[in-house]
Amino acid sequence: MNTERYQRQIILGGFGIESQQRLTEAKVLVIGAGGLGCPALQYLVAAGVGCIGIADHDVVELSNLQRQVLFGMDDIGLSKVEVAAKRLQQMNPETELILHPILINRTNIIEIISGYDLIFDGTDNFESRYLINDACVLLKKPLVFAAVSGFEGQIAIFNVANEFVISTNYRDLFPVQPVANEIPNCAENGVLGVLPGIIGTMAAGEVIKLLTKIGKPLINKLLHYNLLSQEQYEINISPSDDYQKVTTEAELMNNNIENPIQSYIEIDAERMMELSKKDSTLIIDVRERHEFPRLNAKTFQQVPMSEFDRFASSNIEADHIVLLCQHGIRSVAAAEKLHQRYGDKKRIYSLKGGIAKWRNHFFNLLV
Incomplete structure (x- = not known):
């Protein structure tokens, strides 16, 4: 580890070389190399996280460039994961990057996330969010969640116990998974490009706080942010009994069958x-x-x-x-x-x- 690279954070009171060492030893999986994933990846790599996995099956499109700041015009049509890895390796060659240029689904998620210490969910659809959440619950993986729409964003931390040994997950907040395409995503609702940059960077801060054990991470809390008013507030999340908890890999696979019947x-x-x-x-x-x-x-x-x-x-x-x-x-x-x-x-x-x-x-x- 080149301590000179991280000197500005190592000299922080309450951080020091011990926290930097924790970052160096950490393995983080970022699912979604889009508007949220791009800024999160940049700052996690810059901070010196030792190993980062990047999972995304998509390619770069022109409409991505308004907010997905790792990509440029020459990257259109190329794999997001491969382009992102190239840019990030130039930023910090000390970080090991593991590429997953595939769609995370019920058949591969357990194998993929099991090798990481912490998962960051930067996806933009409910099917993926519930699947990622349920897999993290099953494997007891800390999950940092972020979402944006329009001018508003949200961040939360799941599957991490607080001082009262209580942990919550995404289903404690939203027990029932919406029907596919029931709620529009950013492609339908729109999003101001700077917003995912703000939320993705804030989420990266939560990842760093969890890994280094500093500050007060958003454990069992949902932070809501409004860009237009610069207002933000927190909602406390409590455990709920309004859903059936996933306890086996078989249940995980059965709970996330993708559109078995097409009615149109x-x-x-x-x-x-x-x-x-x-x-x-x-x-x-x-x-x-x-x-x-x-x-x-x-x-x-x-x-x-x-x-x-x-x-x-x-x-x-x-x-x-x-x-x-x-x-x-x-x-x-x-x-x-x-x-x-x-x-x-x-x-x-x-x-x-x-x-x-x-x-x-x-x-x-x-x-």
Whole structure:
């Protein structure tokens, strides 16, 4: 260990060489090399964490660059994990980087996280969050959780006992896992690019506090941060009995089966336009009324997700129902709602990738 590199933190009162040694000996897994993972990785590497695993199956896209600060234009189309590792190794060659360029799922998560001391969850979907949480509970791994949406962010620490020997996990806070695509992520809601930088850096601070045993980490607490007002507050988390705890690997696998039954058909824009020519087809835009671009009402009926339950309970005469939104996430949730109502009596479709993917097909259909 090159102590000169870490001199500014070693000389801190209450930190010292002992804390630096703890960082050097630590193994941390960062799941998600996106808006939250990028700043967290940068500061954990810079701080001298000895071994860091990076897990992400995705590639760099142009829309990532607004907030995922490890990537540039030349990286578009390349593996996030590999690009991130290259940048991070240049920052600090003393840190060992282990690459996991795969999707973390119920079949591999136990094997992957078992080799790490602490897990950081920087994912952007509920399916992954619950899976990561349940696996950490099963293996008794400390979990630092972070999330952002719009102008707000959250941070919490799970599976770490406080002074009263009480520990909590994500299900104590949110016992019931939402249905897939029920709640929009950042691709749908949007996020100001600086926000994940703030939350990811704060989460990295919590990781460092846990590893070095300094300060007061957010154990059994959820920190909520509002960028617009710079307000933040903490919520105390207490153990709950409102969910079934995972006690075996078999239970973990059964609790996280990914979409075993698909109740809708995902289509491209050309198939959507073919269906639009049929008299028995209804095309529904489930975006909220303030969202752009606005589509021609003669072709697209607007039924925002905030109003969709009432619409779904009504009598729809069309045989074919096509649903679309900005990125193809809310349209999937709407499709599942309609399938619950009509079963196989109607053919239900979702525009895969949404308007953002097929923007050229909508030029002549804008208001």
